[in-house]
Amino acid sequence: MGEVEFLNWVRGSGLNIAIAVFLLGVILRLIEIYSLGRKPDLSAPRHAAGASGLHTVFRRSLPPPGMMKRSPVSYIGGYIFHIGLAVVVFLFAPHIKLIENFFGLSWPGLPSQVVDLVAVITLVAMVVVLVDRITKPVKRFLSTFEDYFTWTVTFLPVLTGYLAVKHLLLPYTTMLALHILSVEILLVVLPFTKLFHAFTVFGSRWFNGHLNAHKGVPV
Amino acid sequence: MSGLEGIPVHIQSAPRAVASGNTQAILAELETALQALLETGREHSIDLRSLPLLPGELDYLQHTLGTGEVRVEVDALGKSEVQETAFRGIWWVTHCNTADDVMAEFIEVSFCPDIIRAQSDDVRESLDALSVRLAGEPVSNQNCRGEGEPL
Amino acid sequence: MRRGLSVLHRAIHKLEPLRRIYEQEYTLLGRLAKMVGLSKPVTDDELEEWKELVYNSCTLCARCSLVCPVGNDIVYMVRKFREGMAVSGHAPEGLIGAVTRTIEIGSPMGVRLPAVQAQMRHVQDETGIEIPLDKEGAEYLVMLSSMEIMNFPEYLSAIAKIMKQAGKTWTLCSTAFEATNAGIQIGVSDLAKVIVKRIVDGAERLKVKTVISPECGHAYTALRWDGANLIGRPFTFKVLHILEVLDEFRAQGLLKTEGFETAKMTFHDPCQLVRRGGVIEQPRNLMKMVVKDFVEMEDPGKYNWCCGGGGGVSANEEAEQLRLEAFKIKKRQLENTGAKTLVTACANCRITLEEGLEHNQMDIPVVGLTEMIAEHLVETPSAKS
């Protein structure tokens, strides 16, 4: 298969399959998780300001007091690469075009030089958190194959995307195809690994906040 | 083909010369080439066809270089025009075919572009032809057509 | 098993077997993997290995649940995990003993009614205030923890004085005086239900409006938040922590104090009271009534660090090393405040803190907030008579 045929495949059948697996997985997992349900709390509720599921959804996006100092790499590195991923995924014009194709929604993108810079920062942040994971005994102990695997499938789309735009290492067409392929791998893997937190994070924050709000604790 | 020039094409908003940086780069290249010509006598030429010029950039370049004192028209396999620019030693050379389509366009840096100079082979042949002429023999060389001679 | 805090003691790692059970039993891929024999079953040996992590190294303090960016309610899961651990025979001896004594005798420390009655007489003699027992229709049913009965009798006298000043009717209950619930700590809901049921029955028999949980964090959450869910219906009475009652009295002007403590003091928030209980502002209001030089620790309120003895750890001898290791955080917090006296509102915290301070040769007294308030009550003529 030549590079253009490869590109055509990842833009055609490959994408079709990946999106299908992704949708199937996401819907299955969401039903599987949320259908387990929780029993209603029979204890008399207590109300407190700032205590609700929604409050917690937002509050957990900020580091609790003292935690930034305790694990700066996790927090700062984590912020940078999460925000960086969001910028690269949602504010790069070709990506917006793709989203528009799926959902009909469109918004202005950022200049490609800015996206390039953000991509580099994201890659660096991801490498830093990986090195931190490997060098800190606690984190290394807690890390499983899945952690390294999910890191890799998240890292590759950014890396290949950057290399493609910058015409590095391989011809653009091949790199673009590899980029799309890496995203497809990410899509297929996402629902069945810890990456699914992209979908459950707000749900679990909400549950946690909601359960504690019943006790009047703004967690 | 030649009809294309007849189509009135208006470039509404000619992008500025700095838009691609091409023109600045060309001017800088010419500066270096002029210096080299003075110091070592090395000639230089730039093929304008090989550059991805923005619409309007060629005009800008032409405008910037201006026109100088010498303008030579060569008639060899179609017309060629050699125009000295306001910067002496920098020549704008345009080669056309017999239908006046532009085949190639160069900016040359030299004391005198080669295309103007008579070539020694041609001179040698001319010498032979002239000698033959003086000896009263018929002309056989088509390169130097004598008046009234058949092609 | 005698070692310091290690990488093993990370909250999320404690749940590894539980995670696998969830995956194998309740997810499609896990079920499929189990069907074709690809998954690693959870074995008894493994659970035994995890005992240290699930019991010895967890005080159910819930700080992990508070700081997890993803919002995982880790302590909820540890609590669930203990359900399985306990009934499969992997609970620590100390806790089994405490539960057994609570179920069989009525109190984790083996305190029986006569001991309580002796304590009542002692307080009556000391304060001259009658301590009511089984008084039907009283507004408040006051619960105790065995720690208070055995180690901190001042608590009961403090209650007597405060109630008298506030002019409220109250009573103790002969069938339900012990508030602590070791069933929750060991993780057996069926047993926790038995213990809670005693209190519910007692409160309903005496037709009280409010049951007052003593200065014991786990007792409070067991009754206040788990109780109704354990018995499967809402309570017919209110449950309040003693500090909530005191703060209500304060707000209503029923709690009058005089004089101030001069020493620099700080307050240790019991986890079950703040993070797990929602009693956050009340102790601060009360502290300010009687303490001039009150300093907060770093990470006060819901962010506070555990004393190290919650979740049944104080009843578990195996966990002593870890508990003392964990106390280092408390020690650092305490030293940073420069406080001369440590105030708290949980008998279990109090014991753990005292032991920790003694182990570190720190000469800082630990005081119960209720008692401290009681010491500053405006002496009324009637109280003397």
Add this chain to the structure above:
Amino acid sequence: MNRRLTVAEQLAKQGVSRRAFLKFCAAAASLMALPPGMAPAIAEALGKRTRPSVIWLSFQECTGCTESLTRSHTATVESLIFDMISLDYHHTLMAASGEAAELARKQAMEQAGYLVLVDGSIPTKDGGIYSAIAGVTNLQMLKETLENAAAVVSIGTCAAYGGIPKADPNPTGAKSVQALMDEGLVPRKPVINVPGCPPIPTVITGVLAHYLTFGEIPELDNLGRPTMFFGDSIHDRCYRRPFYDQGKFAKTFDDEGARKGWCLFELGCKGPTTHNACATTKWNNGTSFPIESGHGCIGCSEPDFWDAGSFYSALSMPTTPLDLAAGAAVAGAAIGVGVALANRSKKGAAKSAHQSAGLADLEK
């Protein structure tokens, strides 16, 4: 057949002066995308080279490539090059027809070392019966003709990569020259691919000029294309590239952005993945190229460009409709509900099987 003249001799015979020859070489250098300083080297090489015999085979094609090459009737530098070669067979252009034409091909093939130009792809399905000339299938003719050829130039995307005849579903089993060689169906010879639909005329002649001048295959990329013309992508050489970098895109063909000449990426321009010389050589004697005229590149010089989705859908968009998505979503929901029910019954069973735990259970 008398001795073949060198190119220089041929030109001299036509009355071309050295000065004109020099001009020709300068133009040829420009044409071949060589540095202007190479003109003397070209002159020297042309002094030695003889006119090679050329056989042009047209297979499954639309004659667009031939059109592209021949649409300029006037004498250009390209036509001079054709004067330099001996085009012995081209069934569209040659005067001879029928058996005489085929005879010309056979005669040209007698002297080894000729150059074969191919436009059009070659059908292979059902024995290649879908295209035949004079009763000979294209496959058979190519096989015969390549036998003693020095090299083959695949002109146009059909010959180079299969092109439109090979587009999905490829009913004739069309294949490119290179693919046939790779499968051993025709003799293996050096191949130069000059793709494009059609290729730029000056690129065709530039490649031929290079071969004729230097007698060797120019440097090729991994798709067999001469890097001197196909080395850069349209995107890299596009004058609208700065707008891409600034994130300024035309959204429709008549919006503000389109009028301002912004990047056409979102309108489906395939410039980033297309390698060709359009952006520099341009079309119609350097007049303009598609992007300059306001239309995105359709990627015609790349393999399978016809199957790369709509010409008007951006490169980042899928090439085929995502027809599995709806089914997958329904399947996901169905399986999810299935697992949910199974979980619920498992929980119910566990609940009803639950025996109240007592103290005895703690000691095991």
